[in-house]
Amino acid sequence: MNASAESPEMRTTPLKVFAPASIGNVSVGFDALGLALAPLDGTLLGDVVELRPGTGSDWNLDVTGPFSDKLPPDPEANIVTACCRLFAETAAERGIPVAPLDLTLDKRLPIGSGLGSSASSVVAALEGLNRWYGNPLGSRDLFRLMAEAEGRISGAVHLDNIAPCLYGGLRLCPPGGQAEYALPWPARWQTVVCWPGTELVTREARSVLPESLPRATAVQHAAQFAQFVHALYTGKTGLAAASMVDLIAEPSRRRLLAGFDDAREALLGRGALTVGISGSGPTLFAIADDSDVAAELAAWLRREYCATDRGFAHVCRVDLGGARSID
Ligand SMILES: Nc1ncnc2c1ncn2[C@@H]1O[C@H](COP(=O)(O)OP(=O)(O)O)[C@@H](O)[C@H]1O
Numbered sequence: 001m002n003a004s005a006e007s008p009e010m011r012t013t014p015l016k017v018f019a020p021a022s023i024g025n026v027s028v029g030f031d032a033l034g035l036a037l038a039p040l041d042g043t044l045l046g047d048v049v050e051l052r053p054g055t056g057s058d059w060n061l062d063v064t065g066p067f068s069d070k071l072p073p074d075p076e077a078n079i080v081t082a083c084c085r086l087f088a089e090t091a092a093e094r095g096i097p098v099a100p101l102d103l104t105l106d107k108r109l110p111i112g113s114g115l116g117s118s119a120s121s122v123v124a125a126l127e128g129l130n131r132w133y134g135n136p137l138g139s140r141d142l143f144r145l146m147a148e149a150e151g152r153i154s155g156a157v158h159l160d161n162i163a164p165c166l167y168g169g170l171r172l173c174p175p176g177g178q179a180e181y182a183l184p185w186p187a188r189w190q191t192v193v194c195w196p197g198t199e200l201v202t203r204e205a206r207s208v209l210p211e212s213l214p215r216a217t218a219v220q221h222a223a224q225f226a227q228f229v230h231a232l233y234t235g236k237t238g239l240a241a242a243s244m245v246d247l248i249a250e251p252s253r254r255r256l257l258a259g260f261d262d263a264r265e266a267l268l269g270r271g272a273l274t275v276g277i278s279g280s281g282p283t284l285f286a287i288a289d290d291s292d293v294a295a296e297l298a299a300w301l302r303r304e305y306c307a308t309d310r311g312f313a314h315v316c317r318v319d320l321g322g323a324r325s326i327d
């Protein structure tokens, strides 16, 4: 923890908290597995929330950054303001009064991208608020608030972005509870993510999913999930990659992602170990165990999968730090 040494009442220096981008679902493990990402070139891929002493009687939010123009202009419609109010209510229920602050959201992740954009704002805001006030909420309560805030925006509570974004790494977060567990991730693997520059709102991408699945599909997914976890723990990276098959969301969602099928074929032909939809899309991810291959996949994606000049591709390692203070 990097909390400032100033006491909460006396704090005058701004506090900035960064929360990384994440892939929810790694093809296998729909709603139950998520991976935090850090671009190898040092790009800060995630949102930053800065907190300062309040200058008014209510919370005050400014939004800056490359994707600020895509957010609703009304601060009340921003999930960061909702997080402030949720935090204040929860603290008040525990007899801890909190004075409103001035905040700035540096919106660095595209909205509706499949990179856990709303989770990144939620985690940076709530982690920042808790640090600012001297950590009045325990980690379970804080995690619960983050889940609630993310659920409000994406249409369902799913922890597969919140957990990796907060704690880093690959996290297993069984739906329906608050538990989450760290899983190993192969050190040699590089994850290439490409956001094509278009938007796909999570709520809509969830609405195309089937309500129920055939028994054979459920059995196959459970087996593949178990095989994936076994392969990670035993270092069988080939088996792990082969287990990354999306039987739940991809069959319904791939038609929402222009060029996804062609991209997968091209990337597998260029040495990708596996290719999938990041979160609810339209970001695509591919895994490679060789730097040259990863760089070639990223170059191909920039050329062929990006649909607007705002799109990007990054070669990433796993982010093991999760949410953290930055200068
Ligand atoms: N700080 C924020 N970050 C991201 N989205 C926000 C934020 N505040 C409000 N929103 C709204 O929440 C919705 C998030 O859409 P969603 O598809 O869930 O994003 P993502 O999948 O990238 O997390 C959008 O309608 C967006 O306008």
Ligand SMILES: N[C@@H](CCOP(=O)(O)O)C(=O)O
Pocket (backbone or CB within 6 Å): 024, 025, 030, 031, 032, 112, 113, 114, 115, 116, 117, 118, 154, 158, 160, 161, 202, 205, 206, 249, 278, 279, 280, 281
């Ligand atoms: N498991 C969720 C993940 C959504 O991630 P996002 O980055 O698109 O918000 C899903 O697949 O719906």
